[in-house]
Amino acid sequence: MSKNVIDIKGLYKNYNTAAGVFPVLKDxxxxxxxxxxxxxxxxxGSGKSTFMNILGCLDLPTQGEYFLDGxxxxxxxGNQLAHLRNKxxxxxxxxxxxxxxxxxxxxxxxxxxxxxxxxxxxxxxxxNLLEKVGLGQYLHSRPNQISGGQQQRVAIARALVNEPxxxxxxxxxxxxxxxTSEEIMNLFDSLNQEGITIILVxxxxxxxxxxxxxxxxxxxxxxxDSRHKEFKVKSKKVxxx
Amino acid sequence: xxxxxxxxxxxxxxxxxxxxxxxxxxMVIGVGAVVLMMAIGQxxxxxxxxxxxxxxxxxxxxxxxSSNSLGTRTGSGNAATLNINDAYAVADLTDVLxxxxxxxxxxxxxxxxxxxxxxxxxxxxxxxxxxxxxxDEGYAFTDSDIRSAxxxxxxxxxxxxxxxxxxxDPVGKTIRIKNNPFIILGVxxxxxxxxDGRDQDDTVIVPITTAQRKVFGNQxxxxxxxxxxxxxxxxxxxxxxxxxxxxxxxxxxxxxxMDNDFSVRNLTAMANTAAETTKTMSMLLxxxxxxxxxxxxxxxxxxxxxSVTERTREIxxxxxxxxxxxxxxxxxxxxxxxxxxxxxxxxxxxGLGGAYMIEKAFGLEIVVSTNSILLAFSVAASVGVFFGFYxxxxxxxxxxxxALRYQ
Numbered sequence: 261m262s263k264n265v266i267d268i269k270g271l272y273k274n275y276n277t278a279a280g281v282f283p284v285l286k287d288x289x290x291x292x293x294x295x296x297x298x299x300x301x302x303x304x305g306s307g308k309s310t311f312m313n314i315l316g317c318l319d320l321p322t323q324g325e326y327f328l329d330g331x332x333x334x335x336x337x338g339n340q341l342a343h344l345r346n347k348x349x350x351x352x353x354x355x356x357x358x359x360x361x362x363x364x365x366x367x368x369x370x371x372x373x374x375x376x377x378x379x380x381x382x383x384x385x386x387x388n389l390l391e392k393v394g395l396g397q398y399l400h401s402r403p404n405q406i407s408g409g410q411q412q413r414v415a416i417a418r419a420l421v422n423e424p425x426x427x428x429x430x431x432x433x434x435x436x437x438x439x440t441s442e443e444i445m446n447l448f449d450s451l452n453q454e455g456i457t458i459i460l461v462x463x464x465x466x467x468x469x470x471x472x473x474x475x476x477x478x479x480x481x482x483x484x485d486s487r488h489k490e491f492k493v494k495s496k497k498v499x500x501x
Numbered sequence: 502x503x504x505x506x507x508x509x510x511x512x513x514x515x516x517x518x519x520x521x522x523x524x525x526x527x528m529v530i531g532v533g534a535v536v537l538m539m540a541i542g543q544x545x546x547x548x549x550x551x552x553x554x555x556x557x558x559x560x561x562x563x564x565x566x567s568s569n570s571l572g573t574r575t576g577s578g579n580a581a582t583l584n585i586n587d588a589y590a591v592a593d594l595t596d597v598l599x600x601x602x603x604x605x606x607x608x609x610x611x612x613x614x615x616x617x618x619x620x621x622x623x624x625x626x627x628x629x630x631x632x633x634x635x636x637d638e639g640y641a642f643t644d645s646d647i648r649s650a651x652x653x654x655x656x657x658x659x660x661x662x663x664x665x666x667x668x669x670d671p672v673g674k675t676i677r678i679k680n681n682p683f684i685i686l687g688v689x690x691x692x693x694x695x696x697d698g699r700d701q702d703d704t705v706i707v708p709i710t711t712a713q714r715k716v717f718g719n720q721x722x723x724x725x726x727x728x729x730x731x732x733x734x735x736x737x738x739x740x741x742x743x744x745x746x747x748x749x750x751x752x753x754x755x756x757x758x759m760d761n762d763f764s765v766r767n768l769t770a771m772a773n774t775a776a777e778t779t780k781t782m783s784m785l786l787x788x789x790x791x792x793x794x795x796x797x798x799x800x801x802x803x804x805x806x807x808s809v810t811e812r813t814r815e816i817x818x819x820x821x822x823x824x825x826x827x828x829x830x831x832x833x834x835x836x837x838x839x840x841x842x843x844x845x846x847x848x849x850x851x852g853l854g855g856a857y858m859i860e861k862a863f864g865l866e867i868v869v870s871t872n873s874i875l876l877a878f879s880v881a882a883s884v885g886v887f888f889g890f891y892x893x894x895x896x897x898x899x900x901x902x903x904a905l906r907y908q
Contacts, residue, residue: 313902318821342826343825353821353905362512382505422823
């Protein structure tokens with residue numbers, strides 16, 4: 261049996277608005293195995309973005325428990341949460357979110373700045389990863405000099421640079437055309453095959469089809485949690501390592 | 502970590518060069534003004550100090566009283582109420598280091614075809630010690646010259662320049678003072694102007710005994726116009742003043758109810774007042790200049806606040822990938838400090854340049870001390886930290902989710 265990298269029990273999240281308390285997540289329970297490939301789906305306002313923020317330790321739940329890689333997230337302080345975001349999680353955003361003033365090499369190495377690595381180490385790791393995502397010839401370019409698909413590859417390289425257990429991707433293909441989306445998804449597939457747990461939010465069924473498990477949100481609750489047969493085999497193979 | 506942040510601060514400053522430059526300009530002007538104003542103020546203090554030192558330190562002047570003939574009163578120092586023995590008695594007081602009795606007057610001095618009217622001072626060798634006045638060429642007269650009333654003289658630089666052409670060495674030459682020949686023993690070093698603007702080098706100094714007999718022709722033998730007395734230290738000045746007063750009243754048989762027939766003046770007190778005044782002035786200059794430093798600091802704060810707003814999304818990204826609050830705080834603080842310290846360096850250079858130009862153009866005495874530069878630097882760094890802290894903490898306290906959503 262594989263270990264749970266994510267274990268969420270009885271999670272609630274309320275927003276306090278002028279109109280009163282507004283519940284966004286209601287009694288969410290989720291276990292994610294190491295090596296899982298999870299697609300979170302659901303209409304706008306279903307709470308999936310809020311759920312991703314909590315998964316990414318950017319926000320804390322109002323109630324409930326969240327264990328990430330054995331850490332009791334709801335009991336951690338700001339610095340410890342920052343440490344988790346730095347080491348355990350890699351983020352990929354819809355809008356790429358690269359620093360426009362910095363070169364690709366610096367962008368990819370940025371998380372390493374916050375884990376106090378030397379410049380040589382940072383540049384070496386960043387270069388390896390940029391080569392791995394096929395951008396080895398653009399090390400010193402700026403983000404605005406490359407295409408959207410390439411920028412998303414840089415963002416993925418940045419997410420990978422600290423060797424995280426989990427990658428959280430919030431609509432990673434939302435700003436890309438279908439061909440580039442497919443390329444990006446293939447990159448995620450191969451990362452998953454290397455054993456990295458991937459959780460992505462998407463609207464599109466063909467994107468979600470890449471994942472081995474689909475979780476559907478509606479009105480702040482998980483209404484569907486299904487496994488895709490084809491990928492189940494793959495994830496088992498990884499967890500047996 | 503620190504260095505990569507420093508290089509990021511450098512990048513951020515370079516991203517909007519004009520804005521960085523204008524922000525820096527506030528610091529440049531502020532620091533430049535402080536350095537320049539302090540240089541001018543300290544220059545003035547230095548000039549005053551020089552004048553005071555040239556006068557001699559911890560000095561009293563005892564003047565003889567005024568005379569009253571047929572209702573016409575003369576000023577202090579004209580009646581023959583002080584004599585040379587009074588001077589020696591004052592010298593024996595515990596708090597007095599030494600004294601120099603002095604007779605002064607003006608006389609026409611002649612050397613071959615040249616003549617010059619100058620002040621003649623008759624005194625004892627102590628005078629040179631009390632006034633810190635050294636002999637440049639030749640040597641000073643001694644106590645034996647006093648005893649035997651030899652006709653020797655020391656001349657100031659101004660007198661030497663007016664009586665002798667450049668080729669002639671005045672030492673050993675004979676000048677005539679009121680038709681009496683005097684051999685020049687030496688030329689005194691240059692003292693420059695006194696506090697009241699007199700040329701102190703326009704003088705001839707002769708032994709007091711010779712002066713009394715040959716130059717001034719005193720009616721009462723041994724009487725002196727004034728006595729210069731030096732107290733042992735600044736601390737005993739007032740005690741010394743009291744004991745001089747007491748001693749002379751006793752020696753002159755002055756009863757309780759009667760006024761002094763002499764007056765004691767404390768020269769250091771006047772000098773201190775002058776020094777205090779310039780000190781106040783230079784502090785005032787510094788204070789005015791530091792207002793511009795404050796304005797520069799506010800400029801930094803303003804721009805940093807704009808910068809934090811502009812870079813909200815960047816801050817969100819950094820937080821999402823693992824920056825702690827203190828990392829963000831440090832980054833923006835460093836940026837503010839970098840602007841302020843680089844501005845300070847340029848300001849110091851400009852201030853020094855300005856000081857140099859003022860010195861050349863107006864001949865004002867300018868003193869640039871390392872202290873004022875260190876002060877400017879530490880003030881600049883603290884301005885950076887102080888005015889950078891609020892924007893930086895604002896950045897560090899941003900909510901990462903909202904920051905990431907910021908367009």
